[in-house]
Amino acid sequence: MENVRNLINITDLTLDEIDHLIEVADDIVANPTDYQDICRHKKLATLFFEPSTRTRLSFEAAMLELGGSVLGFSEAKSSSAAKGESVSDTVRTVGCYADIIAMRHPKEGAPIVAAQKTVVPIINGGDGGHFHPTQTLTDLLTIKRRKGRLNNLVVGLCGDLQFGRTVHSLIEAMLRYENVEFVLISPNELRVPEYIKEKMNEVGVKWTETTSLEEALPKLDILYMTRVQRERFFNQEDYIRLKDSYILDLAKLKLAKEDLSIMHPLPRVNEISVEVDDDPRADYFFQALCGKHVRMALILFLLGIK
Amino acid sequence: MxxxxxxxxxxxxxxxxxxxxxxxxxxxxxxxxxxxxxxxxxxxxxxxxxxxxxxxxxxxxxxxxxxxxxxxxxxxxxxxxxxxxxxxLELPETLTSVIQCKNPRCITSVEQEIVHKFKLVNKEKKTYRCVYCDAEYK
Structure with a gap:
């Protein structure tokens, strides 16, 4: 199993490898016919123990556009997990059927367990509130395409920063680029976990915490909005109290730079008002498109094709 | 004695x-x-x-x-x-089957056969984190 590459955390990839994926993603857009049959006879299994629209469909669309096939399940109750089967056993079995596995699981660390049990590459499509590296690749590609760079940026992250796995992965990824400053905007109850702060301090990156979106907005190059996720709360009262903490609308956007890029991993509930969708700074649907391109590049990379 | x-x-x-x-x-x-x-x-x-x-x-x-x-x-x-x-003795870099992860969101909380494993992340503070979920052991 030593030679198998997995993507569990974004830091499993070197900066050169991320650059390579971004290049391939751009080449896929420039030369689509070169890629349309490149994964013929290869199968991707999507094991989604937790519901998802974008991540699962973008993985499936990515594999189909590469000429491959897909199989899998989209919720735990339609798999043997409902009968009590372990992640280990499920993955060991599916590894006999597919060439590569993309999985999402509500429990943190599930893909690490999976990777220990199979010889096919595992892609973490989100494990609880922990990591979501392919969203991060999506985010990096979006930032690169919109800003032309991944360094010298002030990045604001807003909303649920405690359970928001996309936030944790994005911070870890951007820590490795020069002169990136983080502004962490959240209610006090949903601040970034300590281990992420420790990592930022280790690297010596500049970061600040605030509860005010309005205060943070004027200095940002990127505003990364997140949803307060109902499914991460054990206590529904806490969820109801915190869910409407930040709502971005056109009035607030007047405080922002002209070239701000507004990103969101989606799905949104109400944290970005629909009126913002037509603003040229709204990049969240473009981000979804980038997600497909970068997942195509990732599948090729992990399968060792081209 | x-x-x-x-x-x-x-x-x-x-x-x-x-x-x-x-x-x-x-x-x-x-x-x-x-x-x-x-x-x-x-x-x-x-x-x-x-x-x-x-x-x-x-x-x-x-x-x-x-x-x-x-x-x-x-x-x-x-x-x-x-x-x-x-x-x-020294503080070990990894701890296997010595302490148990208490994070209810960790995969080890539901799959009993998984071996609990921690890594040393801060020697001075004696901080260990679960290799699966990164939760600090307290």
């Missing part, structure tokens, strides 16, 4: 006073079929007071677990009544 010496076995010295019973349980010394002596509150020049455990059998001690509990403990290996080796 006299306690017989060990002929072939192990003497755990410099145990923090009051910790010997925890170590006795952790190393499951109650399951051994040999003489085990726990000596508490022994005078110590270094620490004021200390505990000592003498185990009168050759035993593979989990040095990682012991190092995690107290890396000041000295492990003396006795052979034929003589001190053969003296081992000084």
């Amino acid at each position: 006299n306690v017989d010496g060990v002929k072939n076995g192990i003497v755990l010295d410099h145990i923090k006073a009051g910790e010997s019973m925890n170590i006795y349980q952790l190393l499951q010394l109650d399951k051994l079929d040999c003489c085990v002596a726990i000596i508490q509150n022994v005078k110590s020049e270094k620490y004021g007071k200390k505990d000592i455990i003498k185990i009168d059998t050759e035993l593979e001690v989990d040095l990682d677990a012991l190092g995690y509990i107290d890396n000041h403990i000295t492990v003396n290996v006795v052979e034929n009544g003589e001190l053969a080796r003296k081992l000084h």
